[in-house]
Amino acid sequence: MLHEITLNVNGELHIVPVKSHHTLLTVLREQLGITSPKRGCENGECGACTVLYDGKPVNSCMVLAVEAEGHVIETVESLAKNGELHPLQKSFIEHNAVQCGFCTPGMLMSAKGLLAENPHPTEEEIKHALAGNLCRCTGYVRIIDAIKDVADHS
Amino acid sequence: MTKQTTDPVGKSVPRIDAYDKVTGAVQYVDDLQFGPGLYYGKLVHSPHAHAIIKKVDVSKALAVPGVKAIVTGEDTPHRMGLYMQDRYIFARDRVRYYGEPVAGVVAISEEIAEQAAKLVEVEYEVLQPVFDPYEAAQPDAPLLHPDMAEYQWPPFIFPEPGTNISEHFKLRKGKVTDEGVDPEVWAQCAAIVEKTFRLPQIQHVPIEPHVAVARWDLSGEVTLWSPSQSPFAQRDLLAQGLGIPHGNVRVISPYVGGGFGGKAGISIEANVVVMAKAVKGHPVKVRMTREEEFFCTNVRQSLYAHTKIGCDKDGHVLAMETAYYFGGGGYNDYGVNIARAAGYSCTGPYSIPNVKGDSHSVYTNTPIGSAMRGFGMPEIHWGIEQIMDRLADEIGMDPAEFRRINCVKTGDTILTGMKMPAVDLVQCIDKVTEAINWGKEEPPSAPHKKRGKGIAIMWKAPAMPPNPGSSAIVRFNEDATVNVYVGAQDIGQGAFTVAAQMAAQVLGIPYEWVRVSVNPVDTKYSPYEWQTVASRITWSMGNAVRAAANHARTQILEIVAKYWDEDPADLDIKNGVVISYKSEREQPLKKMVVYGLPNENYEGWQGGPIIGSGKFMPTYVTNLDPDTGQGARAVVHYTVGAQAIDLEVDTETGEVEILKIASAYDVGKAINPDLVMTQIEGGAVHGMSSAFEGMFFDENGRLKNPSLVDYKIATAMDIPKEIHGDIVETPLEDGPWGARGVGEHVMVQTAPAIANAIYNATGVRFDDLPLSAEKIYRAIHAQEEQEQ
Ligand code: FES
Ligand code: FES
Secondary structure, rough: EEEEEEEEEEEEEEEEEEEOEEHHHHOOOOOOOOOOOOOOOOOOOOOOOOEEEOOOOHHHHHOOHHHHHOEEEEHHOOOOOOEEHHHHHHHHHHHOOOOOOOOOHHHHHHHHHHHOOOOOOHHHHHHHOOOOOOOOOOOHHHHHHHHHHHOOOO | OOOOOOOOOOOOOOOHHHHHHHHHOOOOHHOOOOOOOOEEEEEEEEEOEEEEEEEEEEEHHHHHOOEEEEEEEEHHOOEOOOOOOOEOOOOEEEEEEEEEEEEEEEEHHHHHHHHHHHOOOEEEOOOOOOOHHHHHOOOOOOOOOOOOOHHOOOOOOOOOOOOEEEEEEEEEEOOOOOEEEEEHHOOOOOEEEEEEEEEEOEOOOOOOEEEEEEEEEOOOOOEEOOOOOOOHHHHHHHHHOOOOEEEHHEEOOOOOOOOOOOOOOOHHHHHHHHHHHHHOOOOOEOOHHHHHHHHHHOOEEEHHHHEEEEEEEEOOEEEEEEEEEEEEEEEEOOOOHHHHHHHHHHOOOOOOOEEEEEEEEOOOOOOOOEEEOOHHHHHHHHHHHHHHHHHHHHHHOOHHHHHHHHHHOOOOOOOOOOOOOOOOOOHHHHHHHOOOOOOOOOOOOOEEEEEEEEEEEEEEOOOOOOOOOEEEEEEEOOOOOOEEEEEEOOOOOOOHHHHHHHHHHHHHOOOHHHEEOOEEEEEOOOOOOOOOOOOOOOHHHHHHHHHHHHHHHHHHHHHHHHHOOOOHHEEEEEEOOEEEEOOOOOEOOOOOHHOOOOOOHHOOOOOOOOEEEEEOOOOOOOOOOOOOOOOOOOOOOOOOEEEEEEEEEEOOOOOOEEEEEEEEOOOOOOOOOHHHHHHHHHHHHHHHHHHOOOOEEOOOEEOOOOOOOOOOOOOOOOOEEEEEEEOOOOOOOHHHHHHOOOOHHHHHHHHHHHHHHHHHHHHHOOOHHHHOOHHHHHHHHHHHHHHH
């Protein structure tokens, strides 16, 4: 069944017809053309699809699009403001925290969610916050360093 | 002002692709938009590991509204394969692993395709499967490929038709016969260790699952979009497999979301192309679910290894006999060449005077075994590195010292008869032992924990045909910025960044002036590259980029020399300006690299748009004798390295915590030292994770753990407390600036290094992978009981 809903994504309102069983991930990627949340498992197991949902990181593959109406959704596309990268993005570049890049959008959103709640996390807290975001390339080391660097300098 | 990095080779400049990756701008295949004409496909998988296909009935599925076409083995009459041409794109007469594609359904939506796929009716006659590679190699094993004799294979592969053995590589060095090493040699040994080791299949687990989109135009042009390490090899295979000209096949590969070998060669891509042929003019997209990714794409092969090594009382290794049986899966992709590589490198990084090695690739009723980071080396090092430790133990020598004495050194005649190119493995051993305070006993953090240290060393050569080529183009723009074109792929390792560094270095321009115009790699426009595999890109693509940049540089210097009436040999390019050391004149590259330079009084012009092209192909690799594996030059070179690990084992849970892992690799020359470090770190975690990974099959060959919950990979919570890396630089003769690759090596010996450290901590040894907390717990307690 189709529902017409209004989604608040990256500060813009989108009116979209969505199927009841379609996930937020599918609608973001395939109907709104917002492709930074990645499809890694569609089962809540990899974190590649992480977006902020009212400021908290969630796996967008585990949220039905219809449920997302009335919530504030943020993706990586919203991080840079006026052509200026977000400190987390800068830090990811400086620390070489990116390899293939497929986990990167999810990592950035988890990191943003963490720092919003806990601006000065310990290394353990960072690792904990990233536990649901898998990365097969980097060994996580630089990602943790990059987040810590931002936390230490804010 | 934006930063300008001159002479960037050897400097840790930022990745060229990082900005696009952190802003979400990078597009992977599934991000590309194909418009409303896009169809979706689903594969129908075999529910049996080994069966004869009696009948395929697609009528019910075809009747589902929205279904556009269904293809089966009927539509794919030609055999295809990277080395052995042993498979049909869709199974025809027989299925050989659980999950093998039997049919493909094309529909207007993924959901309809999925529903219809369930309605394809296939009648099977189930056959006896065989999963274990050693069993499968026995004469009475169920035969997977009775028609093997009809297959085609390249001359350096030695299959044994009538058996399941698709490759048998023989290595004979010193006092050996086919029976083994001369008993007199064994008699000189003060210690001999003989063991059997088993490793399960494991999966690459790229975070981006396989996906492919194909369109077959009415004109006969075929376009494939795939995240690929091998766009040109895929083009070649498709052209051959479908009987169409290479020029009609276009493979477009944007960024790859993790490869590790799993996106080399070909897996589902050919299936998707055949599905697209059935609905000409429409692009067709097939995406693997995570579950399909586990059982229907290529995996690392299993291994059964039986190895015997002996040394004299002073610790000199005298003899080795080893038999490797790789579980190749239902078909070969890279499989036969993995067994070959494991054969010609069967000793690991040791100089051993007497060697008998037999390395086999064996068909088994499991997913297709193929390339994975390290290509046979992690598998064989698991056993070798533990036996070396045991030998050192038996003769009472320090295991690091034992390795220093026996490891390969520059100029050694190695097992194939080749002279070892320049490397410094001893320095790698020194670095890692120093980094973890080797030899110093340190206390565990709690009474129920045991602390231990372990070491392992490795080697690996790029495993490939003798003549894989690379090419590159550099093109100047009006403002003297440069576009570099390569056909190599950036799979996360940083290939594009080093290509830009090398071009800038040769051209005398800042790194920031270079764009790498390879996203996507497109076989229609990109210069040829064999494949992004084997840790060969920095070396091979690098040489091509250097040649292309030199070609452009020579043109520029000749034009300016003529303009100034000087000798090109007196000129140089620095920071984007041609300078003369003789006359001290200066000529900026800007404009002149496109518009040229005027003659005196503007009476005519010189030059024109500067384009440089370059290529590289090794020309010196020789054949090996089929009976002995001997030859002048088996491989292009080896990269070597060492890892040492300090860890704790919790005796109450069996959990292992790595306190520190130290790695050192001889990369010849680090073009970008920090990128080398990121490989070292990522590899250490990948290697650690791999020691605890395994694919488990039930008695019907069905994978029991096809999810990220049941097949765990390392998370941020699991990583070592400290990861240390050292870079050793012994230049490689034909490497660009001396560089050789390191992308795979970084995980080759991690599992045995962990095992050796666990032994040091607990006195317990493990012959089989994977490790698990439960297994370690049980082994520790079994040992305690024995001691009581
Ligand atoms: S795609 Fe959502 S968690 Fe993997
Ligand atoms: S950078 Fe490749 S998965 Fe994280």
